[in-house]
Amino acid sequence: MGRRRGLTPEDRELWSRVARTTTPLHRAAIPSAPDASPAASEAAARKSSSPKPRLELPPGLSKPGNTARLPSVGYSRAPSPAEALATHPLRMDQKTHRQMTRGKLRPEARLDLHGMTLAQAGPELANFILSCHARGFRLLLVITGKGSRAADEGPLPTRPGALRHQVPHWLHSAPLSRVVQQVVPAHLRHGGTGAYYVYLRR
Template structure:
């Protein structure tokens, strides 16, 4: 590497005049003489600037594809209500004390009709004639026997065993019988249980 040449006397005097007339931009220090410039090769490297580390944002866990949909609660199977259960949930439209005695089997029916073994086509007119006749005679409590049928029987309603047990309460709550029937309740076991119904009739002057 070639050695750097120094300044001559004339160059030093010229630099001194220039330096005296120069105004420093920062601070009050005087311009340094060119001879005092450090060799660029010998100057120390600047200190590295410490850059604060940036913490990367926390990655959100990816959703589990197998659980992307909300789980539905398991539903339990509720078998349909029997005619006796349906009637038990119906509102009481008669004297509560009399109704309690009726359910306990402590009231004796004044007349009875046995529909057991009849088809629906034959049983419906027989039921209508019986109920209207009893109401006209001033009777209040009658018993209608339908039979229990067999549990778990299926098939068309007109021919299914136990069809009368399901249909008779509907007929009693439909015109023309609904106008004279006040309450229908499953009979006590001493009068046939779920294979028969107590039918409590309105008074003759209280037809609705």
């Protein structure tokens, strides 16, 4: 037995009577009974089976699930103190610079800033550099340590190795920049990335 499609005339008449006895909640027209004609049913079927519009993606993007063509996003990090110093121009004799970076020159004086805060280390560094320059020294060693993250940082995180990052900035700022000629990371035998060679002007 074939499946009956739509409403019979008796059903449509009953629907109309019920609809006339209701009060709409909003000022909208009372919905009429659905059209049960075969033509209307066929039109609804064709509408539901019509192909959906294609979603066009912008150039450079791929379909969901395929990441092969997605544009890559690059993230840059802040350069380390050694990388930042490597970009500075050479202001001293190249041969002396090569011997210094290979650890073949012995520093004439050294300053160890281990355990100091930034507030303590700044004046200590300035006094050391200026007094060594007054005494005619050329090659100095400033030890900062590589820094370690404290076990209890408190409510705000702190960057480890604050002295290691700050000392080169101090050495290239007034008043020390007037007497400092070159700053490079120390050789491993003198502390590696936890220390700096400071070559002074005459």
